Amino acid sequence: MTIHGLHDKLIHREITAVELTEAYLAHKDKVEPKVQAFLSDQRETALQQAAAVDAKLSAGQEISMMAGIPGAIKDNICEKGQQSSCASHILESFRAPYDATVIERLLQQDYISLGKTNMDEFAMGSSTENSAFHPTYNPWNVAHVPGGSSGGSAAAVAAGECVWSLGSDTGGSIRQPASYCGVVGLKPTYGLVSRYGLIAYASSLDQIGPITQDVMDCAIVLNAIAGHDEKDSTSICQEEKDYTKALIRDVKGLKIGVPQEFFGDGLDATCRQALEEAIKTYQSLGAEIVSVSMPHLKYGLAAYYIIAPAEASSNLARYDGVGFGMRVPGKNIVEMYEKTRTAGFGPEVQRRILLGTYVLSSGYYDAYYLRAMKVRTLVKQDYDKALKQCDVLLTPTAPDVAFLVGEHVNDPLAMYLADVCTVTLNLAGLPGMSIPCGYKNGLPIGMQLIGRALGEETLLRVAYAFEQERTDVQQQAPVGEVTLS
Numbered sequence: 001m002t003i004h005g006l007h008d009k010l011i012h013r014e015i016t017a018v019e020l021t022e023a024y025l026a027h028k029d030k031v032e033p034k035v036q037a038f039l040s041d042q043r044e045t046a047l048q049q050a051a052a053v054d055a056k057l058s059a060g061q062e063i064s065m066m067a068g069i070p071g072a073i074k075d076n077i078c079e080k081g082q083q084s085s086c087a088s089h090i091l092e093s094f095r096a097p098y099d100a101t102v103i104e105r106l107l108q109q110d111y112i113s114l115g116k117t118n119m120d121e122f123a124m125g126s127s128t129e130n131s132a133f134h135p136t137y138n139p140w141n142v143a144h145v146p147g148g149s150s151g152g153s154a155a156a157v158a159a160g161e162c163v164w165s166l167g168s169d170t171g172g173s174i175r176q177p178a179s180y181c182g183v184v185g186l187k188p189t190y191g192l193v194s195r196y197g198l199i200a201y202a203s204s205l206d207q208i209g210p211i212t213q214d215v216m217d218c219a220i221v222l223n224a225i226a227g228h229d230e231k232d233s234t235s236i237c238q239e240e241k242d243y244t245k246a247l248i249r250d251v252k253g254l255k256i257g258v259p260q261e262f263f264g265d266g267l268d269a270t271c272r273q274a275l276e277e278a279i280k281t282y283q284s285l286g287a288e289i290v291s292v293s294m295p296h297l298k299y300g301l302a303a304y305y306i307i308a309p310a311e312a313s314s315n316l317a318r319y320d321g322v323g324f325g326m327r328v329p330g331k332n333i334v335e336m337y338e339k340t341r342t343a344g345f346g347p348e349v350q351r352r353i354l355l356g357t358y359v360l361s362s363g364y365y366d367a368y369y370l371r372a373m374k375v376r377t378l379v380k381q382d383y384d385k386a387l388k389q390c391d392v393l394l395t396p397t398a399p400d401v402a403f404l405v406g407e408h409v410n411d412p413l414a415m416y417l418a419d420v421c422t423v424t425l426n427l428a429g430l431p432g433m434s435i436p437c438g439y440k441n442g443l444p445i446g447m448q449l450i451g452r453a454l455g456e457e458t459l460l461r462v463a464y465a466f467e468q469e470r471t472d473v474q475q476q477a478p479v480g481e482v483t484l485s
């Protein structure tokens, strides 16, 4: 069920917000033991928020699109008084003292959250297996991962445990799990959505974005969260838009670029076939398909895995046992730091901090960090050139469907390769979204659409046209049926 569908039911009084929330909570109780998408439960607050929406409706007041519709928030986004652990032991006991700007904006819409969702620790990972608490499982087949790092947010929507969720994307963490879970995920243009209150991983790459059942819902959530915020110095100042207005079923005359580099040997054959069919669909709808080449993209993944850890090593220096979070006592302050950080951070986070510290250290800075930043510029120039020729680009979201739980845990490089199609967008600051485009062995395949900076409207329009045309790829995850009595 979708936000727009349920909003209609609410305003026509076919169901109350409390009944709706209860139905979702009951379904969540049923499937959560299998999926394990959540880290915390906010049912009491959720039911209070729902009752407040019902009171507005009873009083004849208008309600916003998202009012009363159950959602979920990734555990690295601060919600006042709630746990914001980033799925890390170091922040296990941390309760956010303030609301992130996205939460403040959602509060104005009378949003409802059923809880905080699981993720890879500090958003570092591609499978949600790096959570310090438990993995999340793919609702299509629980032997597989849901992707990551926003795996909890994607799995919760796919399993029908909530209608929408927020994730964060530094190198693909919204799009790749959306692809693995067969839902819609959007990483907005860098600066479109405020990062204030998003616990930082790599600040020059991080963005918050929606994960939803369909493209219309994606536009609705984007409307709620996008906009200038003076509390984020990288926030873009522009007039707010109604993204749902962009959803017209027409791509005639639009140029869709297909970068050859994304369709090389590493791409699975069934995924390739699904994408080729998607390209044909767009052709039949009157779009012009243009082949483009982006020669520097092959260095993108390597550059990302230098830049992101470098920024992380600096951002995570604040977890020292003094200001907040875990503290393990030591004989002196240095020992306290060491013990706290050794006990508090999991192995992948420690690996990133070490990598990041190394590439920034004197003698190595020029060879690694500086060179990676030069590659970043080249990658951006490749995108600029391709997007001058085309309105959007079409690529796979990931080289294959969801892998097995445990398959890559001992091979960080294989895990990093799951991001090969998504990381370069973050380096360039561009918007990208993943929508379902087919299935392989019962698991969803994702298609990535990439837009120009602040080109979300065109991006959503192109995604919408495909979704409306290809109703064959819209299916609910097997565990995802909610019954509204």
Ligand code: GLN
Residues within 6 Å of the ligand: 123, 124, 125, 126, 148, 149, 168, 169, 170, 171, 172, 173, 174, 201, 308, 419
């Ligand atoms: N998987 C990538 C990483 O581990 C991207 C994560 C993200 O986007 N937060 O860095």
